[in-house]
Amino acid sequence: MAYKIDVAKCVNCGTCEPDCPAGAISEADGHRQIDPAQCLSCGTCASECPAEAISEE
DSSP, X not given: OOEEEOTTTOOOOOSXXXXXXXXOEEEEXXXXXXXXXXXXXXXXXXXXXXXXXXXXX
């Protein structure tokens, strides 16, 4: 399962993006998004998110 960013919780800090080993996270419309086709479902992004905006789909 890919991970998903809750845009209502995302503060667009960017902490998750450099830690993604697949490069699946990018910025769009004032928040980060995860490309499910690239996501490895490793959970690294979720553990790094200070806003707890990332969860498994």
